[in-house]
Amino acid sequence: MTTDTQTLKQEFIEGLSGISAFWGFPKGMGALFAVLYLSPNPLSLDELVEQSGLTKGAVSTNVRALARLGLVHRSTRLGDRKDYYEAETDFYKSVRAILKERQNTEFDRAVASVKETLSKLEAGAGSSDPAEQAFLLERVRALQSFFEALDSLFSAISRLDSLGFGTVQTILNILK
Amino acid sequence: MTTDTQTLKQEFIEGLSGISAFWGFPKGMGALFAVLYLSPNPLSLDELVEQSGLTKGAVSTNVRALARLGLVHRSTRLGDRKDYYEAETDFYKSVRAILKERQNTEFDRAVASVKETLSKLEAGAGSSDPAEQAFLLERVRALQSFFEALDSLFSAISRLDSLGFGTVQTILNILK
DNA sequence: TACTACGTTTAGTAAATACTAAACGTAGTA
DNA sequence: TACTACGTTTAGTATTTACTAAACGTAGTA
Numbered sequence: 001m002t003t004d005t006q007t008l009k010q011e012f013i014e015g016l017s018g019i020s021a022f023w024g025f026p027k028g029m030g031a032l033f034a035v036l037y038l039s040p041n042p043l044s045l046d047e048l049v050e051q052s053g054l055t056k057g058a059v060s061t062n063v064r065a066l067a068r069l070g071l072v073h074r075s076t077r078l079g080d081r082k083d084y085y086e087a088e089t090d091f092y093k094s095v096r097a098i099l100k101e102r103q104n105t106e107f108d109r110a111v112a113s114v115k116e117t118l119s120k121l122e123a124g125a126g127s128s129d130p131a132e133q134a135f136l137l138e139r140v141r142a143l144q145s146f147f148e149a150l151d152s153l154f155s156a157i158s159r160l161d162s163l164g165f166g167t168v169q170t171i172l173n174i175l176k
Numbered sequence: 177m178t179t180d181t182q183t184l185k186q187e188f189i190e191g192l193s194g195i196s197a198f199w200g201f202p203k204g205m206g207a208l209f210a211v212l213y214l215s216p217n218p219l220s221l222d223e224l225v226e227q228s229g230l231t232k233g234a235v236s237t238n239v240r241a242l243a244r245l246g247l248v249h250r251s252t253r254l255g256d257r258k259d260y261y262e263a264e265t266d267f268y269k270s271v272r273a274i275l276k277e278r279q280n281t282e283f284d285r286a287v288a289s290v291k292e293t294l295s296k297l298e299a300g301a302g303s304s305d306p307a308e309q310a311f312l313l314e315r316v317r318a319l320q321s322f323f324e325a326l327d328s329l330f331s332a333i334s335r336l337d338s339l340g341f342g343t344v345q346t347i348l349n350i351l352k
Numbered sequence: 353t354a355c356t357a358c359g360t361t362t363a364g365t366a367a368a369t370a371c372t373a374a375a376c377g378t379a380g381t382a
Numbered sequence: 383t384a385c386t387a388c389g390t391t392t393a394g395t396a397t398t399t400a401c402t403a404a405a406c407g408t409a410g411t412a
Binding site: 220221222232233236237240257258259 | 387388389390391392
């Protein structure tokens with residue numbers, strides 16, 4: 001017996017929901033993206049409600065978040081008050097957008113706080129015992145430079161005009 | 177007025193807690209790692225309780241999780257029943273360990289589910305309308321190949337014997 | 353002006369998560 | 383054997399998060 005389209009879509013939606021949750025996004029976001037990704041034409045908010053099983057409020061919130069990440073695009077039609085959404089199909093583009101988004105917000109703040117600790121140490125703060133001081137300085141410095149490397153990596157990727165199979169392939173060769 | 181060591185450490189601990197939470201780990205894990213990272217000598221569970229402010233239970237759980245990720249190392253001393261922990265200082269090593277860990281668990285399961293959807297589609301499931309069928313096939317295939325690229329990337333990194341500044345630098349040059 | 357068809361916001365809720373406090377298990381020691 | 387000093391497990395709790403249901407605001411239309 002062969003699975004019907006409806007069931008197949010449902011499985012796909014659940015798969016993407018899981019992936020979404022895994023990466024720290026609401027499950028609903030994954031589900032909505034999945035629905036849009038499997039739709040040949042843009043869908044209205046009400047159609048999303050219908051196909052995702054979420055309520056209007058949740059769809060409104062989640063689809064807006066998706067749009068902010070550049071994973072979906074909103075469009076309108078003349079003489080039609082509805083908004084329509086469609087999925088971005090260039091995933092590499094999306095990765096860049098997500099990295100860019102993530103860079104601001106809390107991550108940056110936390111990393112900045114480590115940087116500040118370092119600055120204070122370098123300015124001579126906390127000098128109780130010279131040996132301990134040197135130790136702290138060395139450790140915090142090492143962490144800071146690691147963060148800097150990560151940060152360069154992320155911002156390099158998000159600044160990229162094109163990132164695709166080719167780039168990934170090249171990187172894979174280096175890592176080999 | 178210059179900040180004292182205690183305050184400095186506290187700020188650092190809070191910073192790492194935030195970073196931990198940002199990446200989807202418990203805040204306590206970040207805090208414990210921070211405490212260990214700033215300690216010149218291995219610490220016992222009770223010392224961790226004292227310095228982190230968490231309870232024994234929480235420390236026990238979180239420090240074990242850190243050990244599983246390879247972010248801290250457990251050791252014992254002769255004629256001493258206590259366990260001692262110290263921080264891993266090679267962050268690149270830790271990144272590999274974390275990626276390896278993450279690859280199993282839920283992420284893999286979710287990705288596998290997408291793969292399965294593709295298999296079913298290729299086997300001819302869900303064939304209501306030929307045009308729709310072709311469309312679905314194309315989309316799911318594209319997503320699948322993207323996941324495969326990601327997966328290769330992650331496992332290449334986690335298989336790496338050495339990953340450090342050098343490698344990151346090389347990659348940055350390519351991305352430039 | 354009132355009406356309708358939208359999207360958004362809000363107040364409340366259910367579920368997940370990481371914690372605390374305390375019971376528990378266990379291995380060494382007298 | 384009982385006692386002590388550990389780490390672990392468990393039961394309960396507080397907090398966060400993403401959701402639902404419904405009120406709300408608003409722009410077009412008669």
